[in-house]
Amino acid sequence: MKKRDHIDKTPARLDFLQSATGIILALFISGHILFESSILISNNAMYNMTQFFEGYYFLGSKHPMIITALATTVLLIIIVHAILAMRKFPSTYRQYKMIREHTLRMNHHDTSLWIIQVVTGFAMFFLASIHLYIMISQPENIGPYASSERIAVDMMWPMYLLLLFAVVIHAGVGVYRLILKWGLFEADQQKFMKQRRALIRTIMYFIVTLYLVVGVASLWRYMSIGYEHDFDDGARYHPVSELPQKVQK
Template sequence: MENVIEAFTGVTPQGKKSRTPAKLDVMLTASGVILALFMIGHMLFVSTILLGKDVMYTVTKMFELEFLFEGGIPAVVSVIVFAITVIFIVHAILGARKFPTSYRAYIRIREHSKMMHHKDTSMWMFQWISGLIMMFAGLVHLFIMFTQPQNIGPFASAYRVVENHMWLLYVVLLICVEIHGSVGLYRAAMKWGWFDGENPKQTRANLMKMKKILSYVFMTLGVVTLAAYIKIGLDHNIAPGEKYQPNTNTIEILKD
């Protein structure tokens, strides 16, 4: 209990200032940056469906280490998902320290945000609200990927999106994750001064512009990608567990 009080207040039971909150903030930023970079890579991976089903199939098999083991090993994906899940949970626990501890605290923060008309404060509000949503929705997606690594591919993913009605969950995650990630990177850069220059106001403006561009690009890419999987699911009568059979000639060209 003493460690918990120290982590939240920054004061030890002996009344001395503690470095624990600062260390936890460093861990929060580090885990957040890792997750944000992972999500950028994840979006680029799932969007390969826009280049064709064969391309997406080839990239999927690459992650399964098919170039080392014939047929690939889907369990490799489970290992990656497990590692990301651990980081996700740690980040969520650390981020919970920033949440309002009561409804009254939330009301005070909201009123303060409206009075200040401060963009960074408003973005922080979205950070903890979207983070709260992802604590539940994100874990559902991670659990599915961990337990069903073999069901990733043009047909399997499309079947999950359409027939299992997972498109609704992915819409929620798309909005929360992409904006949460871009805002998180912006706030981390501002907080730790990674790109500080001679003109702080100009630096803030440049970072804000980059954040908006990142949000628009990945939101658009996410919507188009989700629409592509929905189209595949509607155009093909995919049976449960059916795997996509790639064009052998196309796969050979992609490998070369």
């Protein structure tokens, strides 16, 4: 039997699966924050976006169950991604101390980024679960007024703010580390490698900052709607053109 037949490919396969689920989640969140920032354009824009995801434009009526199905799928991908990532978490205080000392001594950017990813990933175990549970159980409660009420009146904004920072930083650092890991955009010569890494890192910081600004601005807009609007009658947002019709979310 040849020597290579003995090589266990499982770790490589698990690594690949972790990268693949990470890329899917990074793509999801970059779309999510942009779709959801439609509130910065207008209430109507966010309302139309919600209708789109509820299938109104291609099925002819609203089906909030689509949101439930989407959120459940995302949750399952997160669970797989997290289980695979946990293999690499420091499992004892001793391991953690060794990594910390190494990072401080070496002042090594990429190791510090890895620690940031572990911390943000851990925070998301809790924060993303809360958010996804609400999306799965109340898919019909999404819209300019419903979302603003949840964020401002139900005081969900601190959770969203923490989740926003955790997920954007986690995704940005994750994609940067994937680029290095799979050797994408590598320079031909060794002497250019450091500059290339620094360039990729600068682009990553720029994109992360951009997403944080958009995310905070959207959150701010939801909060101002939430504090300005009177929710006492329980009516949900609907465009002026639909006013005489049945009230919609």
